[in-house]
Amino acid sequence: MFGDRRKPEAVLLAFETFRMLLEAVEDVVIAQRVRERDGADSGERTSLADAAAEFGIDLDSL
């Protein structure tokens, strides 16, 4: 940790630690979106087969 007059200003992290931090932040952001989506959910659902048909995708050929 770096800083001046006991005030932390920067941190040097191991890349693996930084990567883990990214994963954690990503999960928090995703969780926020899940909460938002839950709150505004219309209840409408589309099956995978119907969704693929809408986009002209043949699931059997993937």
Add this chain to the structure above:
Amino acid sequence: MTARRRGPYQNVVLTADALAELRQFEERSLDVLAQVFRLLEQLDNGTLQPTRLQNFANTGDLTDCGKIVVLVDGEPEHRIVVRDLGGSFQVSDVVAVDNRTNDLPCLLAGRLERQGDPIRRSDASRRIARIRRALDQPDET
């Protein structure tokens, strides 16, 4: 998360929001759209398992939710967010996660701060309600 196979393409459903996001993919990149469906097909037939979201106190327990990485040109650019419904999956979100390293300060400074309070209040309310029930006292809220 364990997928119990019911039949071809009967184990995955998409929310209206997730479907709307896929329509945007259709306009931007058919390759990404095909990759998303390839992964959803694998999820449907049980050959792909989502990575569970980590449980953080300030977001509440979302360990029934998971994410699937969508690689574009070998790089992780999107996440398919799914909820385990007990043998089947509901796709609730397809998140673009572009250049995550550069986004980190923004995420930490903005989105985490913005999303914190309501969820924390919600969690606190649930805890208070649980304590009240345990004490057999009427809930005044």
